[in-house]
Amino acid sequence: MARTGTKDSRGPRYVALQVLCAVDVEGAYVQIALDNQFKRSSLVRRDRGFATELVYGTLRRRLTLDWILARFSRRPLEAMPATLRNNLRMALYQLVFLNSIPPAIVCNEAVELAKKVGHRGTVSFVNGVLRAILRNPDRMDYVKAAECMATAESISLLHSHPLWLVNTWIQELGTDETKRLCASNNQVPSTFFRANTLKISRDELIEELTSAGLNVGPGRLAPEAVKVEAPSGISRLASFEAGDFAVQDEAAMLVAHALAPAPRGIVYDLCAGLGGKTLHLAALMENNGQVLAFDIHGGKLQALGKMADRLGVKNVRRVEADATRLPREYLGKADGVLLDAPCSGWGVIGRKPDIRWRMRPEHSEGLVMLQRQLLETAYACLLSGGRLVYSTCTIHRKENQENVEWLLDKYSDLELLMARAQLPYSAWDYLEEDGPMLQLLPHRHGTDGFFIAVLEKS
Numbered sequence: 001m002a003r004t005g006t007k008d009s010r011g012p013r014y015v016a017l018q019v020l021c022a023v024d025v026e027g028a029y030v031q032i033a034l035d036n037q038f039k040r041s042s043l044v045r046r047d048r049g050f051a052t053e054l055v056y057g058t059l060r061r062r063l064t065l066d067w068i069l070a071r072f073s074r075r076p077l078e079a080m081p082a083t084l085r086n087n088l089r090m091a092l093y094q095l096v097f098l099n100s101i102p103p104a105i106v107c108n109e110a111v112e113l114a115k116k117v118g119h120r121g122t123v124s125f126v127n128g129v130l131r132a133i134l135r136n137p138d139r140m141d142y143v144k145a146a147e148c149m150a151t152a153e154s155i156s157l158l159h160s161h162p163l164w165l166v167n168t169w170i171q172e173l174g175t176d177e178t179k180r181l182c183a184s185n186n187q188v189p190s191t192f193f194r195a196n197t198l199k200i201s202r203d204e205l206i207e208e209l210t211s212a213g214l215n216v217g218p219g220r221l222a223p224e225a226v227k228v229e230a231p232s233g234i235s236r237l238a239s240f241e242a243g244d245f246a247v248q249d250e251a252a253m254l255v256a257h258a259l260a261p262a263p264r265g266i267v268y269d270l271c272a273g274l275g276g277k278t279l280h281l282a283a284l285m286e287n288n289g290q291v292l293a294f295d296i297h298g299g300k301l302q303a304l305g306k307m308a309d310r311l312g313v314k315n316v317r318r319v320e321a322d323a324t325r326l327p328r329e330y331l332g333k334a335d336g337v338l339l340d341a342p343c344s345g346w347g348v349i350g351r352k353p354d355i356r357w358r359m360r361p362e363h364s365e366g367l368v369m370l371q372r373q374l375l376e377t378a379y380a381c382l383l384s385g386g387r388l389v390y391s392t393c394t395i396h397r398k399e400n401q402e403n404v405e406w407l408l409d410k411y412s413d414l415e416l417l418m419a420r421a422q423l424p425y426s427a428w429d430y431l432e433e434d435g436p437m438l439q440l441l442p443h444r445h446g447t448d449g450f451f452i453a454v455l456e457k458s
Contacts, residue, residue: 010041010116011043011047011109012043012047012048012050012051012054013051013054013090013109013110013113014113014116014117015037015038015041015043015051016051016052016054016055016058016090017083017086017087017090017113017117018033018037019033019034019037019051019055020055020058020059020086020089020090021082021083021086023059023354023357024082024085024086025082027358029352029354030055030056030059030352030353030354031352034051034052034055037051038051045232049232053098054090054093054094056188056353057093057097057098058086058089058090058093059353059354059357060160060185060186060353061093061096061097061160061186062089062160062357063156063157063160063161063162064096064142064157064158064160065089065092065093065096065160066089067142067145067157068092068096068133068140068142069088069089069092069129071139071140072129072132072133072136072139072140073088073129075125081118081122083117083118083122084114084118084122084125084126087110087113087114087117087118087126088110088126088129088130090110091106091107091109091110091126091130092130092133094106095130095133095134096140103134106130107127107130107131107134110126110127110130111123111126111127114126114127142157142158143158145157146158151170151175152166152167152170155170155175155178155179155182158182159179159182159183159185159186160186160356161182161185161349161356162356162357162359164361165346165356165359165361166178166182168361168396169181169182169395172395172396172397173395177441180443180444181395181441181442181443181449183443184350184441184442184443185349185350185353185356185442186350187350188350189249189350189351189442189448190227190228190250190446190447191227191228191229191231191247192219192225192226192227192228192247192248192249192250192253193205193209193216193225193226193228193245193246193247193248194222194224194225194226194245194246194247194248194253194276194280195224195225195226195244195245196243196244196245196246196283196311196312197224197283197284198282198283198286198287198311198312198313199242199243199244199311199312200239200244200245202218202223202224202225202226205226205239205244205245206218206226208238208239208244209226209228209237209239212237212238212239214228214229214231215228215229215230216228216229219250219253220250220426220427220430220446221250221251221253221254221423221424221426221427221430221431221445221447222250222253222254222257222424222426222427223424223426224253224280224283225250225253226245227250234247241310243310243311243312246276246279246280246307246311248276248280249351249447249448249450250446250447251393251440251445251447251448251449251450252276252277252393252448252450253280254423254427254440254450254452255277255280255338255340255389255391255450255452256277256280256281256284256338257284257422257423257424258389258391258419258422258423258452258454259281259336259337259338259387259389259454260284260336260387260422261281261284261285261289261291261335261336262285262289262335262336263285263286263288263289264285264288264289265285265289265335265336266289266290266292266333266334266335266336267281267285267289267290267291267292267334267335267336267337267338268291268292268294268330268334268336268337268338268378268381269281269291269292269293269294269338269340270294270323270337270338270339270374270377270378270381271294271295271323271339271340271341271342271374272293272294272295272300272301272304272318273295273297273300273304273340274300274303274304274307275293275300275301275303275304275307275308275316277338277340278291278293278304278316279304279307279308279311279313279316281338282308282313282314282315282316283311283313285315287312287313287314287315288315289315290315290316290317291315291316291317292316292317292319292330292334293316293317293318293319294319294320294321294323294326295318295319295320295321295323296320296321296322296323297320298320301318301319301320304316304318305318323374323377324370324373324374324377325377326377326380326381330381331380331381332380332381332382332383333381333383334381334382334383334386335383335385335386335387336386336387336388336389337378337381337382337386337387337388337389338389338391339374339375339378339388339389339390339391340391340392340393341370341371341374341375341390341391341392341399342367342370342371343367343371343392343393343394343396343399344359344363344364344367344394344396344399345359345393345394346359346394346395346396346449347392347393347394347395347440347441347442347448347449347450347451348393348448348449349449350442350448351448364396364398364399367399368398368399368402368403371392371399371403372403372406372407375390375403375406375407376410378390379407379411379414379457382457383457384457384458385456385457385458386456386457387454387455387456387457388414388454388455388456388457389452389453389454389455390403390404390407390451390452390453390455391450391451391452391453392450392451393448393449393450393451394449394451395439395441395449395451399451400437400439400451400453401437401451401453404416404437404453404455407455408455411457413457413458414455414456414457414458415455415456415457415458416436416437416453416454416455417436417454417455417456418433418436418454419436419437419438419452419453419454420433420438422454430445431445436453436454437451437452437453438451438452438453439451440452
């Protein structure tokens with residue numbers, strides 16, 4: 001996709017470079033950084049799409065790109081200024097993975113970008129490295145190089161994942177599963193809308209969206225799920241403004257179904273965040289009963305309130321609180337508790353490629369401690385006979401299965417239920433019955449990598 005018709009003199013490559021540097025140096029979240037750059041620019045729609053492709057593609061393939069660059073540059077990448085390092089990465093991504101752009105244009109654009117953000121020395125350096133790569137294609141053949149490597153190193157290079165993460169998954173999932181998972185993480189993930197059943201059925205929403213020119217169809221796992229091909233301008237759709245749907249991955253929709261809230265019950269969402277699962281619970285309860293949405297961040301709860309208004313949700317009460325230290329007034333009163341815990345996010349790497357470069361293996365220790373504190377709170381909030389759903393968007397035994405096993409050892413009156421059996425029948429044909437806990441995987445199920453466990457207090 002070559003740049004055409006831009007109204008912004010900085011161009012899509014300049015915008016993409018600013019985002020890549022923000023992620024690289026400041027630890028910015030990629031989508032937030034991209035949105036901020038778009039607000040400052042006047043790029044037309046096609047150029048925004050190109051900038052997005054450059055950012056996400058470069059981040060997904062960063063390890064592979066760095067391996068190639070190291071073979072052509074005597075100067076270590078970590079010693080380069082961030083603008084130089086990421087300009088080279090972005091140009092190399094176009095040369096290796098975007099075959100529609102002529103190499104001469106890629107090199108010329110990278111040199112022009114270097115003039116804007118660097119000095120004469122960096123301009124000649126960029127030109128020299130890229131020309132050397134074009135003259136010596138055999139030296140950048142990472143596929144051939146991977147054939148001579150050990151299994152984990154080969155997967156890491158081919159699919160651009162940190163070696164420590166590949167080793168972790170090989171231990172937990174096996175080699176073949178890890179290969180497929182890493183390959184899947186480099187594909188653009190599917191987009192799903194959740195039909196807001198307070199206002200519309202899934203079939204009616206599909207009809208509306210089709211009339212609006214979108215290519216849509218029913219999801220496989222959740223009865224409200226609509227799969228959308230190449231969506232754009234979502235917030236401008238009339239059905240969005242009317243509150244007919246929310247954007248939510250299909251795996252995330254299964255979490256609320258697993259809790260199976262009674263219409264007149266009291267349900268807690270202990271880490272509500274922006275409220276996707278909170279508002280799904282409210283819809284399943286048909287705006288009856290009460291959903292208490294707890295979160296430590298008031299800004300997220302404000303956003304939740306705005307989305308509740310758009311969707312016509314009336315039975316949610318927002319509570320700004322630290323769920324590890326809830327006041328006694330909330331304990332022992334919930335028919336159901338959803339704990340969608342903060343986690344490493346390894347299950348959404350395909351959607352958020354910056355996660356693979358932000359996380360470190362030692363981070364999981366602190367996360368497990370927090371998750372167990374939250375699980376203790378969740379247990380304390382339950383009525384006798386109440387149900388607890390523990391979910392994460394990660395693929396990691398320490399944060400998932402081992403936490404549930406720890407909780408069962410700690411509280412003898414908790415019973416682990418078969419998670420698959422709590423879900424809609426539509427999901428049964430596509431989910432393997434592999435023990436009581438459920439781990440969805442992107443390459444198997446076409447969803448984010450979600451973990452779900454269902455427990456009941458007897």
